[in-house]
Amino acid sequence: MKIWKGYPYPLGATWMGTGTNFALYAPNAASVELCLFDEPHIPNETARIKLEERTDEVWHVFLPEVRPGQLYGYRVYGPWEPARGLRFNPAKVLFDPYARAVMGNVSWAPEMFSYPIGHPEADLVRDDRDNAQFAPKSVVVDQTFHWDNDRLPRHPLEETVIYETHVRGFSQLWEELEPEMRGTYSGIGSPSAVKYFKALGVTAVELLPVHVHIDDQHLLDRGLSNYWGYNSIAFFAPEATYASWGTRGEQVAEFKQMVKNLHAGGIEVILDVVYNHTAEGNELGPVFSFRGIDNAAYYRLVRDNPRYYFDYTGTGNTLNAPHPRVLQMIMDSLRYWVTEMHVDGFRFDLAASLARELHEVSRLSAFFDVIHQDPIISQVKLIAEPWDVGEGGYQVGNFPVLWCEWNGRYRDTVRRYWKGDAGQVNDFAYRLTGSSDLYQNSSKNPTASINFVTAHDGFTLRDVVSYNEKHNEANGEGNADGESNNNSWNCGMEGETTDKQVLQLRARQQRNFLATLFLSQGIPMLCGGDEFGRTQLGNNNVYCQDNEVSWYSWNQNKEQRRLLEFTRQLIAFRKAHPIFHRPKFFKGKKIIGNLKDINWTRPDGKEMDLKDWNNAETRALGILLCGDEMEVKTFEGQVMADDTFYLCFNAHFEKVDFVLPGRPEVSWRMIFDTASEDGFAVDERIEKSGVTFSVPDRAMVLFQQVSGSDEEAKSTT
Secondary structure (H helix, E strand, O other): OOOEOOOOOOOEEEEOOOOEEEEEEOOOOOEEEEEEEOOOOOOOOOEEEEOOEEEOOEEEEEEOOOOOOOEEEEEEEOOEEHHHOEEOOOOOOEOOOOOOOEEOOOOOOHHHOOOOOOOOOHHHOOOOOOOOOOOOEEEOOOOOOOOOOOOOOOOOHHHOOEEEEOHHHHHOOOOOOOHHHOOOHHHHOOHHHHHHHHHHOOOEEEEOOOEEEOOOHHHHOOOOOOOOOOOEEEEEEEOHHHOOOOOOOHHHHHHHHHHHHHHHOOOEEEEEEOOOOOOOOOOOOOOOOHHHHHHHHHEOEOOOOOOOEOOOOOOOOOEOOOOHHHHHHHHHHHHHHHHOOOOOEEEEOOHHHHHEOOOOEOOOOHHHHHHHHOOOHHHOEEEEOOOOOOOOOOOOOOOOOOEEEEOHHHHHHHHHHHHOOOOOHHHHHHHHOOOHHHHHHHOOOHHHEEEOOOOOOOOOHHHHOOOOOOOOHHHOOOOOOOOOOOOOOOOOOOOOOOHHHHHHHHHHHHHHHHHHHHOOOOEEEEEOOHHHOOOOOOOOOHHHOOOOOOOOOOOOOHHHHHHHHHHHHHHHHHHHOHHHOOOOOOOOOEEEOOEEOEEEEOOOOOEOOHHHHHOOOOOEEEEEEOOOOOOOEOOOOOEOOOOOEEEEEEOOOOOEEEEOOOOOOOEEEEEEEOOOOOOEOOOOOEEEOOOEEEEOOOEEEEEEEEEOOHHHHOOOO
16 A cells, blocks of 8 residues: 655644545554544455654654545554543554444443443553454545535524424424434435424524434443433544434435525524533543543643643543544634534533633633634624533623623523522522623623523423422432432412313413513524424433433324424514514613603512512513614614504412503504413404403513604603
8 A cells, every 4th residue: 555644734634635635633652553444344454554644743644545434543652641631542442533433333331441340449450352343433425415505594593493402302203394304414315304494483493413413322221322422532523323324424424414405495504512521431431432532631630649630521521622633623613613624613511611711611722812813713603501510610690792692591580480489589580681790891792692491401391390309210220310400390280270281371471481582682593393392201311211211202192283383483582572582672761752762560460569579479561662763773674663562471379460551542462371272362352552451361462653743652651
C-alpha cells in the first residue's frame, strides 16, 4: 500500500478524491498506528500503518488507495500511568473523534475495558487483551450530496415554534409510512411528516441526540437500551441505527436528505447536542476513543489526583472544554453540522458545564468567546440547557447575548399556578410576559426564554395532569430514578365525583397549559405528542424505553383528535397576532392617554395593586393587551399593530366572575374558553364591556375587542 506523509489538517479521515487523509490529535502519545478493517467485528485488521509524521501534536498520513466506505480505527501507544492521568493501551482499537460515520455496535466484553474487571487494584492495572472484534469502527465518508437550492429557513426568533421529538419515537408506529421508513431519518423527513409539522404550525423540529451513542451494558443486561442517546461518543457522526438503509456512510446522506426535505417545507432542524461528557464514564468505564487517544487532554481530571475525573454532569466525566484542542473539536463539530449537514441550530445539553473555567461557570469563558466570534455558529439558533449538576450549576438567566435558554422557572411556575398552589401570580405574570426579571437587565429580549411545560425529561403533558406519582418500574431501578417529587394533581379534584368529571378536568388542564404556552411571550417549545395527549403511563424517565412506552401512537381517539385541533388553532392564532410574540418586552408605560401597553386587572376590572400581587390567595387575574401601538418596528420599518385582547385566568377550584373592561360602547368576542371541550368558540359569542362574565373553575378565557374606539376599549374603569 502506498503511504504518503499527508496533512495535519483537517482532522479526521478526509476523502480528497484521490485518496484519504488521516489526522489524529494525540499530544502525549509515543506513537500511533492506523488500522484498516474489512468488517466491523473481526479479530484482526487487514492492514496496520504506523504514522511516521507528526505536526503540532497531530499524527497524520495520506493513503491514495483508501476509498469511502473503508473501516478504520487507531491503536495509540504511550505510558500506562493512571495515577498521572495517562491510560494508553495499544491493545485497544479506538475510533476517530472526528469520524463522520461509525459502523457496528459495541459488543460488551471484558476486552472493552483497559483494566481487568474485578482486579483488586481496579483501573491501575493494564489489560492487554485485544478488543478489535468487539469495538465499533470509524468509516471513511464521501461528503458529496446534491443540495440543489436548499436554504436555511431562518425564521426570526419571535416567530419560532419548536417541536421537540425523537427520531425513532416519532414515526416508529406510524402506519402511514412504509415499514422501512418508520423510526428513521427518512421518517422524520417524509412527505407525511413534513405535512404534519406544517399543518400543526411548528417552525422547527428539535431532535434528541443524533450523534453516535453507546447503549450501556447495564441497560442491555436488563433488556433495555439508551433510547434518548445522551451518551455520545462521536460528535461528527449521525447515529446509524436511525438510518433506513446502509451503515458505511449512507446514514450521512440520509440525514442530509431529511434536512433538505424539512427545509423545503419551511421547517428548521435543531440538534440536541451533548458536548459536556462522553460515554466512557469515570475511571472504571470502558475505552472507546478519547480515553485511549489522550485521556489527559480530552477530559477534566482532578488536579491533585488525575486518576479521577471531575464530574459536573452526573455521568462520570466532563469533557475538557477549556483545552484549546478540545474546544476546537467542539467548534469543528458545530461548523460541520451547519456547513455540511445544513442544520439550523443547537440545543446544548448541560451547557453550564461547557462554561466552567477552573471551576465556576463564567460568562467570560473561552467557550462563549469562541462561539460569539465565529462567523458561522454565531448566526444559527443557540439554545442552552442552563444548568449542570455541579456546584453553582443553575444558571438560568445568566447566559450571554446570542443565547436562548430553556426556562426551567417558566415550567415550574406555570405548573404550580394551574395546580392551584398559593402565591404564584407574581411569578406567573413574569413568565407570561417573557421573564423580564431574568433577561431584561442583560440586554436580552423575550426570545431569550424557551418556554416549555414539558420536555422529553419528565412526564408528558397528559401524564402531568393524570399522575400524582411517577411509575418508572419498567426501568428496573426500583422506581428510584427520575424526579422524585409528586405532582399532587388530585388536590382540588375531591369534588369531582365521577370518572367522567375527572377526565374532563384533565383534558381542561391540558388545554390550560397549551393555551398558556402559546400565548406567552418568548419561544414556545412543544414536547412531541403533547398536542394529542400522548401518555407514557406515568413513566417520567423513559431514557431507556425504546418501545411502545415512548413511541408515539398515531391511533388517536376522539378526545386526542380534539386536543390536536385545539393545538393547531392555538399556534395559528399566535402566528396571526404579533402581540403574542413580540420581539421586545412590554414597557408597561402609557401609550395612549392614561393607558399602558399591558394592564393587569382583578376579576372586578380594577387594576391590580401591590396588595393583590402579594396576596397568596390570589389565583385569578386578567390581562389587557393593547395591540394598536406596540412600539416595535418590523424589518421593513413598519410599526407593528394588532387588536386588543383580554385574557382571564382562573386557577381557583370554583368559578370566578370577571367584569369585561372598557366603556359601554365596547364589545368583545370570545376566542376560546378552555372549559369547552373544543376550546375555541364556534358560536362567535359577543359580550359588552361592563358585563359580568363567569370564568369556570380552572379555566382560561380569551376575548378580542370587536367594536368601540381604542381608548374606550382600553379603559379599565
